[in-house]
Amino acid sequence: MSNGSKPTFNSALNKMMGDAWVEVKGDFSHGSTLDKTSSTAKLLGKGALFLGAKFIQKLPETVEKMKENQAKQAKKG
Numbered sequence: 001m002s003n004g005s006k007p008t009f010n011s012a013l014n015k016m017m018g019d020a021w022v023e024v025k026g027d028f029s030h031g032s033t034l035d036k037t038s039s040t041a042k043l044l045g046k047g048a049l050f051l052g053a054k055f056i057q058k059l060p061e062t063v064e065k066m067k068e069n070q071a072k073q074a075k076k077g
Contacts, residue, residue, distance in 0.1 A: 013050055020046045 007015070020043045027039040 009053075013053055016046055017050050 020039075024039045024043045027035040031039070
């Protein structure tokens with residue numbers, strides 16, 4: 001990435017989560033109660049986005065495996 005190329009989707013997601021984690025750690029060390037609440041909510045939201053994106057990325061592979069397993073079961077049965 002240092003050669004001026006665009007970051008990949010996965011690297012951008014990982015950076016987003018890393019940045020959110022750093023923010024939460026900083027707010028819990030030095031922030032007010034409102035800062036702590038706000039950064040925790042952001043981390044939860046970004047975490048949900050991260051998990052959703054990872055789920056969607058794996059979905060085609062998972063569906064293909066399920067089809068293969070069903071075909072194997074149909075041949076056995």
